[in-house]
Amino acid sequence: METPSVCIIGAGSSGIVAAKTLHEHGIRFDCFEKGSAVGGNWRYNNDNGMSSAYRSLHINTNRDIMAYSDYPMPRDYPMFPHHSQIIRYFDSYVDHFGIRPFIQFKTSVERVWPADGGYWVQTESGGARQTRWYPHVIVANGHHWHPRYPTPPFPGTFTGETLHSHDYKTPDQIAGRKLLIVGIGNSAVDIACEAARQYNEPVTISTRSGAYILPNWLLGRPFDSLANPLTSRLPLSLQRLLLRASLLLARGRQSAYGVPVPNRPLLSEHPTISQDLLNVSGRGLVRFKPDIRAFSGHEVTFTDGSRDTFDMLIYATGYQVSFPFFDSDFISAGDTNNLQLYHRVIHPDHPGLYFLGLIQPLGAIMPLAELQAQWIARLLTGHCSLPNRAEMLRSIQEQANRNSRRYKPSARHTLQVDFYPYKRLLERAMQTR
Numbered sequence: 001m002e003t004p005s006v007c008i009i010g011a012g013s014s015g016i017v018a019a020k021t022l023h024e025h026g027i028r029f030d031c032f033e034k035g036s037a038v039g040g041n042w043r044y045n046n047d048n049g050m051s052s053a054y055r056s057l058h059i060n061t062n063r064d065i066m067a068y069s070d071y072p073m074p075r076d077y078p079m080f081p082h083h084s085q086i087i088r089y090f091d092s093y094v095d096h097f098g099i100r101p102f103i104q105f106k107t108s109v110e111r112v113w114p115a116d117g118g119y120w121v122q123t124e125s126g127g128a129r130q131t132r133w134y135p136h137v138i139v140a141n142g143h144h145w146h147p148r149y150p151t152p153p154f155p156g157t158f159t160g161e162t163l164h165s166h167d168y169k170t171p172d173q174i175a176g177r178k179l180l181i182v183g184i185g186n187s188a189v190d191i192a193c194e195a196a197r198q199y200n201e202p203v204t205i206s207t208r209s210g211a212y213i214l215p216n217w218l219l220g221r222p223f224d225s226l227a228n229p230l231t232s233r234l235p236l237s238l239q240r241l242l243l244r245a246s247l248l249l250a251r252g253r254q255s256a257y258g259v260p261v262p263n264r265p266l267l268s269e270h271p272t273i274s275q276d277l278l279n280v281s282g283r284g285l286v287r288f289k290p291d292i293r294a295f296s297g298h299e300v301t302f303t304d305g306s307r308d309t310f311d312m313l314i315y316a317t318g319y320q321v322s323f324p325f326f327d328s329d330f331i332s333a334g335d336t337n338n339l340q341l342y343h344r345v346i347h348p349d350h351p352g353l354y355f356l357g358l359i360q361p362l363g364a365i366m367p368l369a370e371l372q373a374q375w376i377a378r379l380l381t382g383h384c385s386l387p388n389r390a391e392m393l394r395s396i397q398e399q400a401n402r403n404s405r406r407y408k409p410s411a412r413h414t415l416q417v418d419f420y421p422y423k424r425l426l427e428r429a430m431q432t433r
């Protein structure tokens with residue numbers, strides 16, 4: 001039998017669509033998954049030990065936007081499904097397309113290194129190690145599992161309890177604690193609202209940059225449906241204006257609810273989406289402080305000179321892009337989460353190496369990972385081709401320049417893409433010969 005030419009690392013939402021797409025194109029592959037089931041981050045308490053999902057997690061992109069193109073989410077699902085429903089969807093996707101038998105579960109990829117124009121892949125399963133060679137490797141190991149902490153750490157020592165949002169699962173972990181949460185991304189805000197509602201005690205958020213809080217729903221529609229192929233073609237300044245107007249109309253200024261307003265334009269950060277935060281802040285149950293200056297025991301001093309004591313600190317400070325199976329001098333995203341990839345997929349210096357789902361869209365990752373997989377499949381079957389290295393590097397630089405004009409320099413924003421423009425980019429790439 002023909003040996004597999006592709007190794008897929010991971011069977012999360014990106015790995016499964018890669019497997020399904022290669023299968024459809026008749027490309028033989030091995031897909032290795034560390035845990036015993038598909039779904040990656042979306043599987044609460046995944047036994048691969050990598051999921052950051054908490055018990056109450058609902059996705060904040062709407063059901064129709066996040067579905068794969070040929071497999072809609074069930075119509076009886078709510079607009080913003082719970083993680084258990086998303087996992088049911090992924091399970092039924094792999095069964096519907098018959099790809100479960102192609103996934104090797106409980107098999108962890110330990111090391112990948114380049115050799116002979118391809119890659120050796122060493123796996124471990126039940127204590128047994130195997131090493132196989134593949135001309136192509138698709139990396140789909142996710143980028144929301146390796147906790148990132150402030151570097152350098154805040155001065156001093158906090159002697160209360162600390163937790164990273166990655167390890168937050170249920171509110172009993174924080175019961176009875178006076179809580180300080182660092183960060184104002186989606187993890188921070190979900191946890192703050194859950195804590196405030198559950199215990200009816202004020203929670204403090206420390207944020208150095210602030211965030212515009214966008215609602216799940218706007219004018220009776222899922223907020224993210226406002227971005228569509230048409231509006232995505234408008235100049236950014238006009239998109240900002242429309243969004244500002246809709247937010248003002250729908251709920252006024254967020255400062256009216258006690259939520260600080262960032263001093264930069266809308267759409268220049270990864271969106272923090274919450275229907276609850278303004279309300280619980282307006283009730284005094286979530287308070288805001290600027291960045292932390294120093295710790296001393298249970299006391300925290302903030303950059304405005306104010307101080308307070310806390311029992312517990314939750315670092316909701318995001319995630320490190322990590323590839324534990326690569327030697328760091330071969331490939332690493334470094335402390336800055338920066339990996340230079342052509343169209344966010346192709347490593348210009350390592351032919352045959354592809355990265356899937358290594359994006360942070362204003363929108364959902366799944367349908368974009370699907371397009372990335374289709375692009376890879378077309379490249380592998382010779383239906384399209386890549387430009388030369390110089391052209392790839394030029395395009396990567398252009399992309400980086402565009403990002404740095406729009407977002408503040410931060411490890412948080414290196415993977416940012418706009419849903420529809422990025423979709424169009426991939427569709428064009430698939431036609432390039």
Ligand SMILES: NC(=O)C1=CN([C@@H]2O[C@H](COP(=O)(O)OP(=O)(O)OC[C@H]3O[C@@H](n4cnc5c(N)ncnc54)[C@H](OP(=O)(O)O)[C@@H]3O)[C@@H](O)[C@H]2O)C=CC1
Nearest residue numbers: 058059060150151183184185186187188209316317318412
């Ligand atoms: N319901 C859902 O669908 C959910 C989705 N998610 C997604 O998961 C991903 C990760 O989200 P999240 O965990 O919130 O992480 P993010 O990276 O999005 O946010 C990290 C937050 O921590 C702050 N921060 C980082 N480093 C420091 C530092 N050194 N000092 C002070 N503040 C710091 C950032 O501020 P700054 O901007 O200044 O760097 C930012 O406010 C996102 O894509 C998010 O959308 C997460 C939770 C729920």
